[in-house]
Amino acid sequence: MRIVSFSLVVPYPGIPHAGGEYYRRHLRALGALGHDVTVVAPDSALNRVGLARREDPGRVILVGGDLSPGMRAVDRVAALVAPHWLPPSSRRGLRRSDEVGDAVRDADFVEAHWEEMAFLLRRAAAPRPTALFAHDVPLQRELRWLRAARAQRAMTKIVWRVWRVLIVALTQPASFRSADVVVVLSDKDAGQVRRAARRSRVAAIDPPLWDPAEHHDPLLEGREAPRAAHAVFVAAFDRRENVEAAEWLLDEVWPAVRAALPEATLSLVGAHPPDSLSRRAVEGTGVTVTGYVPDLDTVYRTATAAVVPLHSGAGVKFKTIDALLRGLPVVATTVGAEGIAADDGRVPFPVTDEPQAFAAAVILALATAPTAGLETAEWARVRYSTERYTRRLVELIPELGRRTAP
Template structure:
């Protein structure tokens, strides 16, 4: 059985949570017996995952190019996964035309319209507007797809409540985690870590907010502590984030995020906006590093826990308590580990993906017939995307 993943970019699990998500997806599909192909129109970065070593066949494709039509018809995959709604917009109509029997699956990674709405609300101070331009595109992509994989239960409920998405069009599939048996002890660690790709705007905002509002208060209580800020693709921000006299150090890219985080006592995740599950929180789970987090960082993971704080002073107090108090640190570490094992075990979630896909394949025709909005979008709205693509192709020729 051949499965094709079409990626907006080549996955970089060491750089982004989205890259880790793609790696999880590949692993689960291969365990389910699929031969995985990966294709992208992007240039491969130097930190891209070595897909050849994973026995994944790779393909370079181009947007607005009818050569894709002949290629995918020849490949004839039974399953096609689009890793973001923009990828489905570009290639979904071509897949539908030339491989009509293939199950078309959208992986949102995170709900882009929610993230954009939160970013705009933070900037403007206005109320959250979920019905934005991104939502018009993203929700249409969900309706056009046979199945959409959602990483967050919160976002699934939002789609049902705000946009009336039918439940059978959605499948909850979070990060799938296998925790190591042990990690470094309290005494072997020191300092604070803040980590995340700076290609992702919420991470830059979190670093700036931490530098301006959180860290000065933590440093006032812990004058010998340091915060080490790691982030891929953040060199342009080094000037504003590197302040060694204040104990705030910009360290650049962490070549191995888990090995790096395991050396630190506290993981800071002061996100003010964003969506999906946050890879940095899972890095904390995997390394046994307690995480001080905001509601955005905790969303879909542990948002009801008493250690989730939105106010600066509460975040600072939590950070200081965990840094100084061995018993509090050990208790938080144990509770975070238990939560991760209960909610995100790979042993449970890896097989769940195959069950969702098999059910969607078996019920494909019925679901498509009942999904009238999806049919309508394929007939009307998505045709405009097709004709624009054909126009660009003709213009380029």
């Protein structure tokens, strides 16, 4: 089957972007099903890097935006009025591209990843089936940011967040209605989409984060002896919710952990850490800010436990699943654990939003035997395997089980 896949990013091995990693594995699943996929993405410096490093030799179309002075002015206004949209200059370029139009006309199936790309599905008229893969639900994220602004009693932030909530609430339903089916990554997100756009067909699927071909080692094989009481928080620190989570961890939780375990250490691992985190990681706190690390397997092999202290954001947190897959004890907030549960609804690790309880759970996790997370890891490796994802993908979108001649 010929598939056109609209995406914000061009994925490649090692991409420091959780959604990009999920999309990379999604494309591999489509390839395993025998489909011919054309990726369409905005032309940007990051996507040109992705084009050079990608593992799949399939076709990629990068589309530049309209860079006229008038459109640049429109982009500046749109960044204030509708900041969750793709810039109008990029939208215009993608809509008007003859190469994209030809690819869509030849396609048997059209999908879009991220809500920002949903507008392109309207170009794929029936009888082609369409799908929107909503990596998260923007309104949920905006509402959490609004609650945070209210807690801070920051009036300027509150006014700005109220505006964003209203804009997203008004525009989001049209995005969800643009596709024949909306695919999300948790049952909770499915409920959010159904409430936002009642006519949408919605399906939940667990992301494919474990592939034996890439993670061929058995549990704990080759794992280095971890440093005593070493915790890690892995996140992209160019995202505000991750920075706020790290600051909460350092200010509200870590002092209690160090008081109980003076030898305890913490690594904040991820690209683009701001100076505010480095200033907090002063001598004597046991905290290290590493910046970008190309091989997270090494990070996890030397860790005793993983923490996910998020209080805002939306969608399933891949960083939580990554730690579970590697057999590490995990401590998370409610947001950090969102969408991750066994079939009986049980969450297989401590979850709390209260700083003292979080610290107590981290202290216990750091004192846990190295093999304590093996049972949870085995469960996670089945639930989040590429094999299960591929099977579920065909169950949810039967068209993807068919193969037609190119």
